[in-house]
Amino acid sequence: MQDKLLSGYIYDKKPVMIYWEMTQACDLACKHCRAEANPNRNPFELTTEEGKRLLAQLREFGDPSPHLVMTGGDVMHRPDLFELIEYGVSLGLKISVAPSATNRLTPDVIWKFKELGVLSMSLSLDGSTEKKHDEFRGVPGVYKTTIEAAEEIEKAGIPLQVNTLVSRETYNDIPNIFEVVKTFEVVRWSLFFLIQVGRGKVLNQITPEEAENLLLWLYDKSKEVKFAIATTEAPHFRRVALEQMLKEGMTLSEVRRTPIGRGFGIRDGNGVMFISHIGEIYPSGFLPIRAGNVRKDHPVEVYRNSEIFRRLRDYNELKGKCGKCEFRAICGGARSRAFAATGDPFESDPLCVYEP
Numbered sequence: 001m002q003d004k005l006l007s008g009y010i011y012d013k014k015p016v017m018i019y020w021e022m023t024q025a026c027d028l029a030c031k032h033c034r035a036e037a038n039p040n041r042n043p044f045e046l047t048t049e050e051g052k053r054l055l056a057q058l059r060e061f062g063d064p065s066p067h068l069v070m071t072g073g074d075v076m077h078r079p080d081l082f083e084l085i086e087y088g089v090s091l092g093l094k095i096s097v098a099p100s101a102t103n104r105l106t107p108d109v110i111w112k113f114k115e116l117g118v119l120s121m122s123l124s125l126d127g128s129t130e131k132k133h134d135e136f137r138g139v140p141g142v143y144k145t146t147i148e149a150a151e152e153i154e155k156a157g158i159p160l161q162v163n164t165l166v167s168r169e170t171y172n173d174i175p176n177i178f179e180v181v182k183t184f185e186v187v188r189w190s191l192f193f194l195i196q197v198g199r200g201k202v203l204n205q206i207t208p209e210e211a212e213n214l215l216l217w218l219y220d221k222s223k224e225v226k227f228a229i230a231t232t233e234a235p236h237f238r239r240v241a242l243e244q245m246l247k248e249g250m251t252l253s254e255v256r257r258t259p260i261g262r263g264f265g266i267r268d269g270n271g272v273m274f275i276s277h278i279g280e281i282y283p284s285g286f287l288p289i290r291a292g293n294v295r296k297d298h299p300v301e302v303y304r305n306s307e308i309f310r311r312l313r314d315y316n317e318l319k320g321k322c323g324k325c326e327f328r329a330i331c332g333g334a335r336s337r338a339f340a341a342t343g344d345p346f347e348s349d350p351l352c353v354y355e356p
């Protein structure tokens with residue numbers, strides 16, 4: 001079992017997910033914003049031409065195309081958004097969009113995404129009621145806009161992912177948020193476990209024990225619903241789920257075919273790449289170790305050969321208990337949380353209770 005858990009989870013040729021932060025401009029003021037977004041676009045953002053060049057370069061990762069998520073800030077602040085999506089789709093890129101729920105996200109816009117061939121959309125829900133969600137997002141009316149947008153996305157037949165932050169501030173509300181999510185036609189509920197970067201520095205972590213209980217609860221809930229339940233920056237969900245599935249009598253190859261099993265090994269720099277609004281290349285949006293800039297470096301070359309990406313893909317570089325853990329190849333801990341906590345991206349993930 002040990003050997004099987006340690007092989008086959010290295011994504012050294014291409015990422016599975018690429019996030020392009022097209023702009024940091026946004027009309028919301030979310031408490032946990034990684035991008036510390038503000039209402040104005042940065043004049044040094046990648047231009048339309050630079051954006052097209054980037055899309056063509058990403059296509060050079062080859063077939064099958066990595067999944068590109070256009071995110072922000074709010075992508076709706078880019079007047080060339082449709083042009084860039086159209087160009088990317090024409091190249092054969094799989095493109096999803098993650099807009100902010102503001103009055104820029106009209107039904108016409110949603111149907112235009114459909115027409116352009118957008119693969120999926122995501123919306124955020126961080127509170128189970130109007131009051132809780134709007135307080136978090138910093139602007140009144142966002143909850144209502146989110147619900148209306150979700151309904152329109154459903155009508156347009158675009159697969160919808162709902163993203164929810166997990167922090168001390170939202171922890172007790174997660175079961176209620178789950179009840180709201182169940183009322184939407186979603187394909188995935190993704191829970192983002194706080195990394196204290198950007199504005200998220202003012203929010204608080206839950207304890208490792210609370211994280212473990214929540215992950216066990218999420219695993220149980222994943223058996224009740226048709227949509228996938230996933231975590232971002234909590235890769236130890238894979239350990240929790242694997243242990244439960246093996247207890248339930250599944251074989252390792254059966255586990256690997258589940259939605260959780262298909263994500264084994266994917267973490268910052270190994271299957272994930274992030275490109276900032278000014279073209280900086282990072283292993284993820286939460287790990288601010290710069291590996292290059294698309295204005296002068298080719299993203300394929302940076303992903304495959306830069307020192308930080310290569311080291312992040314090598315689980316033998318891991319330190320502390322993550323370095324000794326038999327689950328390190330499928331999990332490996334959140335490198336961005338280790339970095340935020342210690343300044344060393346190879347240290348242990350402090351949110352995991354497991355003792356190897």
Ligand code: SF4
Nearest residue numbers: 322325331332333352
């Ligand atoms: S100790 Fe590290 S590698 Fe092992 S399960 Fe926890 S976070 Fe993952």
